[in-house]
Amino acid sequence: MIRILPEGKLARKEAKWFYFFIAPWIIGFLFFTGGPVIASLYLSFTKYNVASPPAWLGLENYASMFQDRIFYKSLQVSAYYTALSVPLGILLSLALAMLLNQKVPFLGVFRTLYYLPSLVTGVSVALLFQWLLNPAFGIVNFVIGLLVGESGLIPMGIAGPGWFYDEAWVVPSHVILSMWAFGGSMLIYLSALQGVPTALYEAATIDGANVWQKFRNVTLPMISPVILFNFITGIIGAFRIFTQAYVISSAVGGGAEAYGSPNYASMFYVLYLYLNAFRRYRFGFASAQAWILFLVILGLTLLALRVSRQAVYYESATEEELI
Amino acid sequence: MADQTMTPVTEKTVPVRSRTTFFRSKNFQEKFTIALATVLALMGACVVLFPVMWMLSTSLKTRTETLAMPPIWIPKELQWINYQEALTFNPFGLYFMNTTFKYVLWVVLGETLSCSFIAFGFARLRSPLRTPLFLLMLSTMMLPTEVTLIPTYVLFSKLGWTNSFRPLVVPAFFGSAYLIFMLRQFYLTIPREYDEAAIIDGASYLGIWWRIILPMSKPALGAVAIMSFMWHWRNYQGPLIYLSDNNKFTLSLGLSMFRTPFGGTPWHWLMAASLIVILPCVIVFFIFQRYFIQGVVISGVKG
Numbered sequence: 001m002i003r004i005l006p007e008g009k010l011a012r013k014e015a016k017w018f019y020f021f022i023a024p025w026i027i028g029f030l031f032f033t034g035g036p037v038i039a040s041l042y043l044s045f046t047k048y049n050v051a052s053p054p055a056w057l058g059l060e061n062y063a064s065m066f067q068d069r070i071f072y073k074s075l076q077v078s079a080y081y082t083a084l085s086v087p088l089g090i091l092l093s094l095a096l097a098m099l100l101n102q103k104v105p106f107l108g109v110f111r112t113l114y115y116l117p118s119l120v121t122g123v124s125v126a127l128l129f130q131w132l133l134n135p136a137f138g139i140v141n142f143v144i145g146l147l148v149g150e151s152g153l154i155p156m157g158i159a160g161p162g163w164f165y166d167e168a169w170v171v172p173s174h175v176i177l178s179m180w181a182f183g184g185s186m187l188i189y190l191s192a193l194q195g196v197p198t199a200l201y202e203a204a205t206i207d208g209a210n211v212w213q214k215f216r217n218v219t220l221p222m223i224s225p226v227i228l229f230n231f232i233t234g235i236i237g238a239f240r241i242f243t244q245a246y247v248i249s250s251a252v253g254g255g256a257e258a259y260g261s262p263n264y265a266s267m268f269y270v271l272y273l274y275l276n277a278f279r280r281y282r283f284g285f286a287s288a289q290a291w292i293l294f295l296v297i298l299g300l301t302l303l304a305l306r307v308s309r310q311a312v313y314y315e316s317a318t319e320e321e322l323i
Numbered sequence: 324m325a326d327q328t329m330t331p332v333t334e335k336t337v338p339v340r341s342r343t344t345f346f347r348s349k350n351f352q353e354k355f356t357i358a359l360a361t362v363l364a365l366m367g368a369c370v371v372l373f374p375v376m377w378m379l380s381t382s383l384k385t386r387t388e389t390l391a392m393p394p395i396w397i398p399k400e401l402q403w404i405n406y407q408e409a410l411t412f413n414p415f416g417l418y419f420m421n422t423t424f425k426y427v428l429w430v431v432l433g434e435t436l437s438c439s440f441i442a443f444g445f446a447r448l449r450s451p452l453r454t455p456l457f458l459l460m461l462s463t464m465m466l467p468t469e470v471t472l473i474p475t476y477v478l479f480s481k482l483g484w485t486n487s488f489r490p491l492v493v494p495a496f497f498g499s500a501y502l503i504f505m506l507r508q509f510y511l512t513i514p515r516e517y518d519e520a521a522i523i524d525g526a527s528y529l530g531i532w533w534r535i536i537l538p539m540s541k542p543a544l545g546a547v548a549i550m551s552f553m554w555h556w557r558n559y560q561g562p563l564i565y566l567s568d569n570n571k572f573t574l575s576l577g578l579s580m581f582r583t584p585f586g587g588t589p590w591h592w593l594m595a596a597s598l599i600v601i602l603p604c605v606i607v608f609f610i611f612q613r614y615f616i617q618g619v620v621i622s623g624v625k626g
C-alpha cells in the first residue's frame with residue numbers, strides 16, 4: 001500500500017485539522033474509556049464503596065472471587081447460556097436467511113416480519129416471555145398440553161415445564177427469549193448470501209454439484225467471515241446479558257432480593273456483577289469481576305479467531321480492507 | 324474430497340437432464356423449491372408473530388379473561404380502556420416525556436453529530452497517528468462496558484450528576500466507536516474529487532464536512548440516528564443505575580415497575596403498556612426501513 005503524504009507545512013496543517021476533528025473522541029476516550037479502564041484495574045485491587053477512599057487489598061478480591069460459590073455459579077450460568085444461544089442463534093438465522101434467499105415472493109414483507117421482534121427488546125420482551133411461558137396461565141404450556149398432554153393430540157401425558165420457575169429450564173427459557181430476536185443477524189446473512197456471485201453456483205452446477213455440495217463448497221466459504229463475525233459478537237453479547245435476567249428473575253422469585261432465582265440458576269455473570277456493585281456497594285470486588293469477564297471474552301475471541309483461521313475464507317481481503 | 328465425489332456425478336447428470344421428464348425438469352424443481360420455501364417462510368412468520376399477537380390479544384382483555392383456561396384469543400369486548408388505564412396506573416405520560424425530551428432526543432442529536440464529525444477526521448484527514456488512533460478506537464469496541472461501568476459511575480457521582488440525565492446524555496456528545504466506524508466506512512465511498520473541488524473553491528475542512536460530506540451521507544446518518552434511537556429508547560441498565568427519583572424514570576424503568584411479585588401482575592395493563600413503549604420503535608422502523616436495514620447490513624458485513 002502506497003500512500004503519498006503531503007510534505008511539510010501542508011501536512012502539518014492537515015494533521016492539525018485531523019486532531020481538531022477527532023478531539024471529541026479523544027476527550028471521550030480519556031474520560032469514559034481509557035481513564036475508567038485504568039481506574040477499574042486499580043479499584044479491582046481495593047476495597048471501595050464510594051463513600052470512603054479505596055483501601056488497597058492486593059489480590060484479595062480475585063482470591064475471594066474464586067472461593068465464592070455464587071461467582072462460580074454465575075460463570076457457569078453464563079457459559080451454559082452462551083453455549084446454547086450462540087450456535088442455535090447462528091443456525092436459526094442462517095437457515096431463515098437461506099430460506100428467504102430462495103426467490104421467495106414478497107421478500108420485503110417477510111424480511112420486515114422477521115425483523116420485527118428485534119425491535120421488541122429489553123424490558124418489554126422480558127415481560128412478554130414471562131407471560132407467554134407462565135407455567136399456569138401461559139399460552140405456550142397450553143399449546144404443549146393440546147399437542148402432547150394427557151388428552152392431547154398425541155397423548156403422552158407430557159406437561160409443559162415450569163420455564164423461568166424451574167431450575168433446569170430457566171436458562172433454556174432465556175435462550176428461547178433471545179432467539180426470538182434473530183432478525184438482525186438474519187438480515188446480515190441474507191445480504192451476505194445475496195453477495196455470493198451467481199457465477200460460482202453456475203460453475204458448481206456445471207461441475208454437477210448437488211445442493212449440499214454447493215452449500216458446503218460455495219456458500220459456506222463465501223459467507224464464513226460473516227459467520228465468524230456473528231459468532232464473536234454473539235459470544236460477547238451472550239456473556240453480557242443483563243436486562244432480561246434482572247427483570248425476570250426478580251419477578252419470578254418474588255421480591256427484590258430474589259435476583260438469579262430459582263436457586264441462583266439464572267444468576268447471570270453481569271447480574272451478579274451489578275448486584276455486587278450497585279446493591280452491596282462492593283465496587284472493588286465488582287471491578288475485579290469485570291476484569292475477569294473481559295479476560296474470558298478476550299480469550300474466547302482469540303480462540304475463535306485462531307480456530308477459524310483455517311476455516312474462514314477471505315476473498316482478496318487486504319489488511320486495509322479488514323480495518 | 325469434494326473433487327472425488329463431484330467428478331463422476333457430472334458424467335451421469337448430463338444425459339439425465341437431456342431427457343427432461345417433467346418432475347426432473349429444471350423448471351419444475353425451481354418452482355417446487357420456491358413454493359416449499361414460501362410455505363416454510365409463512366410458517367416461520369406465524370411462529371415469529373405469535374408472541375406479538377398474544378401480546379395484542381392480552382392487552383385487550385379484562386383481568387379475568389387474561390387468566391382464563393383455555394385461553395381466549397379474541398376477547399368478548401375489546402378493552403381499549405386498558406391502554407388508558409395502563410397509562411394512568413403509572414405516570415407513563417411523564418415517563419414518555421422524560422424518555423423523549425430529556426434523554427433520547429439529545430442522545431440521538433449528540434451521537435449523530437459527534438460521530439459524523441469524528442468519522443470525517445478518520446476518513447479524510449491524514450496524520451502520522453491516524454492509524455494507531457483508529458486501531459485504538461476499534462479495540463475499544465472489544466471492551467465490554469462492564470469494565471468501565473464502575474469508574475464511570477464513580478466519576479459521575481463525584482460530579483454530583485447521579486439522579487440526573489447528564490450521565491446518560493453527556494457521553495453521547497463524544498461519539499461512539501461503533502457508529503464512528505460505520506460512518507467512516509461510508510465516507511470512504513464518497514469520491515475525494517468533491518473535497519478537492521471544494522478546496523480549490525477555498526473551502527475549509529469544516530466547510531467540506533458541513534457542506535459536502537454531511538449532505539452526501541444522509542442515508543448513513545439516518546442509519547446512525549435510528550440505531551442510536553433504538554438503542555437508547557430501550558436502554559434499561561443506564562437509567563436503572565443513574566436515575567432513582569420516580570419522577571425522573573424512563574419508559575423502560577416504568578415498565579419494570581409494573582411487576583408485582585407473587586402473581587398479582589396486571590398482565591392486561593402490562594401488555595398494553597409494553598405495546599405503547601414498542602410502538603415508536605415500530606413506527607420509526609417502518610418510516611426509515613431502508614436506512615435501517617442498510618445500517619444493520621453495513622455494520623455486520625463490513626465489520
